[in-house]
């Protein structure tokens with residue numbers, strides 16, 4: 001049972017409050033002696049992910065219509081070409097909550113594109129055009145090192161490691177870098193967020209695209225990050241969420257992935273679950289306070305390279321590699 005409540009206008013999203021007990025310990029980690037823990041996985045190199053975050057931030061804020069948007073998209077396309085088998089680019093316009101036509105560049109990199117079994121990994125890469133949670137320069141865009149850059153940095157490094165080690169031809173990976181997530185305002189309605197994902201969900205890069213499950217990354221590089229069990233993910237894809245948290249335990253990163261129920265966040269996984277039926281969870285740095293679930297640097301000018309911690313990038317990237325290679329070893333879920 002849950003209800004929807006819109007909060008302060010500065011909040012990214014409408015928040016759903018579920019009837020969970022905050023802080024409830026749902027399940028302890030599976031002991032590291034299980035078969036899953038024995039699976040051979042590549043070593044995620046946090047330095048490489050960190051450099052990929054810094055490269056994006058160096059373009060400046062990647063807001064819709066900016067030069068930085070075009071340059072960063074070209075850079076990401078080049079990166080994906082090096083680590084994926086096929087790269088797709090969706091260069092379209094979407095309509096903002098202010099009715100403006102916004103250039104939107106979604107990029108998709110596919111590993112083993114012919115495989116029937118697929119895992120979708122996604123993150124938004126755009127920068128919020130307003131630092132509306134800051135006390136100064138609120139009308140200026142944020143650098144979005146964490147809220148934009150971190151997910152891309154992690155996924156490029158994950159793909160690089162998968163390419164290096166190789167992956168069973170039965171299993172394919174699709175990496176979706178989705179644009180224009182953060183050009184939203186609560187006053188324009190919750191549909192004003194996640195515009196690139198809404199477009200992709202209606203126009204996937206391959207007609208009739210399906211995946212066994214999806215994992216969204218959002219703010220996965222911040223110092224001291226905690227990835228609570230986000231509420232919409234629990235609602236839509238509880239089994240996927242439990243599987244990913246167990247994989248985090250197998251990889252040795254339970255301290256970043258506690259079994260603590262967090263509030264529900266409307267994020268890119270929401271349109272995916274609703275429009276495509278792909279069971280998708282959100283790995284997002286949140287706390288258990290439903291009135292203020294986001295870290296202090298969120299939508300402020302402090303979302304810069306200073307906040308990025310290699311230990312956080314490592315925890316998320318190594319967990320994803322664990323998920324991928326456990327999935328390759330297991331039958332379809």
Ligand SMILES: [Zn+2]
Pocket residue numbers: 012128147182299
């Ligand atoms: Zn944001």
